[in-house]
Amino acid sequence: MVNKLDEKSVALPDHVGWRLWQASRAWQAEFAAAMRAAGHAWFSEARAGLLGHIPRNGTRQSALIERAATSKQAVQQLLDGLEEEGVIERLPDPRDGRGKLVRYTSKGLDALRDGDRIKLEIERGYIVRIGERRFAALMDALRALDAGQGDEPETAARPRDETSESK
Amino acid sequence: MVNKLDEKSVALPDHVGWRLWQASRAWQAEFAAAMRAAGHAWFSEARAGLLGHIPRNGTRQSALIERAATSKQAVQQLLDGLEEEGVIERLPDPRDGRGKLVRYTSKGLDALRDGDRIKLEIERGYIVRIGERRFAALMDALRALDAGQGDEPETAARPRDETSESK
């Protein structure tokens, strides 16, 4: 039963936003599946997004809120979950009675190590798929995009100098 | 408040998954903000993800389920919302009493036109920011990645619906 509409032939979007979205989702799905397969059943993409902002040596909860682009309540709820899973722990900040320090437990550091390994494996797969040259060009373009992103809060896409790492 | 925290010097992740995720989120945020500013208050990123799979001339609801990588119930709920907003409408498929045809209303086509315009504006901004050459390399790499996606058997996310792609 071939439809005359023939949906198969209708082109999917092919603009940069769509491509980025598809590529990002594919990477995340692959990574999350590998993490769960490695025994980290607590892993989810939302949690990964937060963990990406927590350095190895820990951080203030408030610093986390600044880095991740979400509300402090969202950060807190994610941290609640991660703490319950035993991935991170929260300690009172000795220098500020209001603050809390977030740091990894040994279980969390374990997951981080597995994550690093999996990242490299995925990256290797990408290089095999599209070639080293194209992969390097991809990273180069993404870094350049990020460097130009920083200080303009509105949608005005104004060019900035491409010197990065001014954090 | 002055921030003299040592955490500032800790590097953020710099692997392809993180970069893709950040770039994708930035694009989506910019696009969604512009869409809402253009008067399409119903617009959300989840809805955008579904609309990207609905061609101009409409489609079967079941075809939509195949294309988007989610459950049929998720698709349906998204469509329910879009129908309620008057963006799409569902008609019975004259060729199959079980099926429904999803197509845009004039309001939906209006939004599509605005979306196309905004996409081009964002793309122009990207080209200004990173240069035409790098932008072309980005698109090239993303397309290559997508083309090589299909034959990945092991770790890729699989549809969990019993109806998968057993044709």
Place this chain on the structure above:
DNA sequence: CCATATAGTCAAGATACTTGACTACACCCA
């Protein structure tokens, strides 16, 4: 001490998405 700002929490609700159970129709085939 008081005013105000900051760090974090609690609670309620919205959205997106999942699983399970169900109805209606289509198609095959004996």
Place this chain on the structure above:
DNA sequence: TGGGTGTAGTCAAGTATCTTGACTATATGG
């Protein structure tokens, strides 16, 4: 012709994530 099986879509309930608003506790600067 009629039942078995598969497909298209719906209904209902639950989970995860994220948002807003209200709140407590501590810090800081007069």
